[in-house]
Amino acid sequence: MVTRAESAAVTRRALLDAAAELLDLGGPAAVTLREVGARAGVSRGAPYRHFSGKDSLLTAVATESWQRIGDQVHALRADPELGASEKLRGALLTLVRVGRDRPHLYQMLFRRHGHRPEELGEGLDRVRRQLCGPADDPVADRLRAAGRFQDEFLAVVAGLVGERNTRHYGALLLSGAHGITDMELSGHLDPDELDASAEELIDTLVRMVADTGPTA
Amino acid sequence: MVTRAESAAVTRRALLDAAAELLDLGGPAAVTLREVGARAGVSRGAPYRHFSGKDSLLTAVATESWQRIGDQVHALRADPELGASEKLRGALLTLVRVGRDRPHLYQMLFRRHGHRPEELGEGLDRVRRQLCGPADDPVADRLRAAGRFQDEFLAVVAGLVGERNTRHYGALLLSGAHGITDMELSGHLDPDELDASAEELIDTLVRMVADTGPTA
DNA sequence: GTTCTCAGATGACGTTGTCACCTAAACGAC
DNA sequence: GTCGTTTAGGTGACAACGTCATCTGAGAAC
Numbered sequence: 001m002v003t004r005a006e007s008a009a010v011t012r013r014a015l016l017d018a019a020a021e022l023l024d025l026g027g028p029a030a031v032t033l034r035e036v037g038a039r040a041g042v043s044r045g046a047p048y049r050h051f052s053g054k055d056s057l058l059t060a061v062a063t064e065s066w067q068r069i070g071d072q073v074h075a076l077r078a079d080p081e082l083g084a085s086e087k088l089r090g091a092l093l094t095l096v097r098v099g100r101d102r103p104h105l106y107q108m109l110f111r112r113h114g115h116r117p118e119e120l121g122e123g124l125d126r127v128r129r130q131l132c133g134p135a136d137d138p139v140a141d142r143l144r145a146a147g148r149f150q151d152e153f154l155a156v157v158a159g160l161v162g163e164r165n166t167r168h169y170g171a172l173l174l175s176g177a178h179g180i181t182d183m184e185l186s187g188h189l190d191p192d193e194l195d196a197s198a199e200e201l202i203d204t205l206v207r208m209v210a211d212t213g214p215t216a
Numbered sequence: 217m218v219t220r221a222e223s224a225a226v227t228r229r230a231l232l233d234a235a236a237e238l239l240d241l242g243g244p245a246a247v248t249l250r251e252v253g254a255r256a257g258v259s260r261g262a263p264y265r266h267f268s269g270k271d272s273l274l275t276a277v278a279t280e281s282w283q284r285i286g287d288q289v290h291a292l293r294a295d296p297e298l299g300a301s302e303k304l305r306g307a308l309l310t311l312v313r314v315g316r317d318r319p320h321l322y323q324m325l326f327r328r329h330g331h332r333p334e335e336l337g338e339g340l341d342r343v344r345r346q347l348c349g350p351a352d353d354p355v356a357d358r359l360r361a362a363g364r365f366q367d368e369f370l371a372v373v374a375g376l377v378g379e380r381n382t383r384h385y386g387a388l389l390l391s392g393a394h395g396i397t398d399m400e401l402s403g404h405l406d407p408d409e410l411d412a413s414a415e416e417l418i419d420t421l422v423r424m425v426a427d428t429g430p431t432a
Numbered sequence: 433g434t435t436c437t438c439a440g441a442t443g444a445c446g447t448t449g450t451c452a453c454c455t456a457a458a459c460g461a462c
Numbered sequence: 463g464t465c466g467t468t469t470a471g472g473t474g475a476c477a478a479c480g481t482c483a484t485c486t487g488a489g490a491a492c
Binding site for chain 1: 319320323326327328329359362363366367370383384385386387388390391392393394395396398399401402403404405406409410411412416417420421423424425427428
């Protein structure tokens with residue numbers, strides 16, 4: 001016999017997996033609640049028993065990905081065979097790797113929420129709900145998971161620059177790695193125009209911070 | 217009397233303006249072809265006479281924005297009262313300003329296209345068309361407009377680092393500014409966790425490049 | 433055994449992007 | 463001027479989507 005809680009957990013897992021798979025294949029537009037339900041072996045309305053809507057489901061997928069990334073940096077931080085700058089390089093390249101392997105998922109990691117739905121006329125209720133509505137639960141979870149990753153990352157940065165500069169240079173390094181990844185994914189790092197493999201850019205960034213950070 | 221070409225150009229302009237306005241108000245989801253048509257004084261199907269679809273319309277809006285940004289950097293580059301590092305700082309802050317003033321438009325500037333629509337099963341034809349289909353004309357225009365901005369930007373960078381390093385450090389600076397902007401917009405630059413106003417981060421970045429770039 | 437609870441199924445509704453078809457006015461050739 | 467052509471724009475229709483109200487049936491609580 002299968003308890004109800006067990007079966008619900010299995011379904012929830014299957015929904016998340018199906019959503020992640022469809023997201024990888026065709027981006028957010030390909031994540032149809034109908035198709036997600038079908039791949040999870042349930043019907044179109046079933047996801048609403050586990051998530052408040054499509055946005056919430058996609059946000060949950062992003063949350064799990066942030067947790068995995070945080071775990072990876074945690075493991076990398078504990079590796080005794082790596083030096084401080086190697087750990088930092090590895091942590092930054094983790095973002096690049098996720099971006100290359102799963103570009104649509106990467107986009108979800110940095111999705112914006114709730115920007116200026118101020119004066120939307122009288123219609124467009126659907127859009128307003130989408131922007132203002134579920135901005136409480138799942139988004140907060142995602143930012144919390146991202147915060148855990150940032151804590152791990154800052155611990156790595158602290159090994160390279162002084163305690164006093166960790167938060168500032170951590171933000172700079174993180175923004176830099178994200179920007180490099182995002183520029184590459186969006187096709188704005190044209191090799192004919194810019195001398196710019198992501199790895200070389202990150203190496204330059206790490207080197208500059210290692211040279212400047214501790215003494216600044 | 218109004219010639220047909222004039223009236224069509226007016227309509228096209230009105231469509232672009234309406235789309236940009238709706239984009240600012242509620243993001244891409246709020247840009248409805250029906251509402252765009254209504255605000256432009258035409259009907260729901262009229263936009264298809266000027267753009268191949270919704271994606272093409274939004275891409276055209278982004279293209280115009282890249283052109284404006286390129287013009288701004290061009291004007292800033294010609295300003296005789298600014299030093300090299302001030303010009304660079306101003307160019308980078310241009311991106312930050314666009315991101316803050318018009319976050320949804322900023323997202324369109326770096327939108328991805330055509331990622332892995334490989335094995336999408338038998339259904340989902342709509343998604344496949346959306347990913348593979350109009351990836352020829354309007355996207356190329358957008359990247360061309362962004363390239364013009366990059367040329368202007370690289371000319372600014374060349375004033376700070378040597379000719380030999382311009383393309384590499386230009387890519388690094390551009391990626392850095394974009395990453396900083398995008399992290400701020402997506403809520404990942406928590407002031408409690410990271411010591412990170414966008415302005416300070418960009419100042420640090422410019423200072424590091426100015427110290428390291430010319431000699432590397 | 434009876435009642436409650438809740439995961440899931442189903443029908444329905446409104447909205448959307450997109451297309452096929454139609455209309456009429458500007459245009460070019462003569 | 464007239465006549466066919468071109469084309470911006472309007473309209474009807476269709477499928478797909480997110481979402482909700484409602485129903486059903488099986489585990490859980492007593």
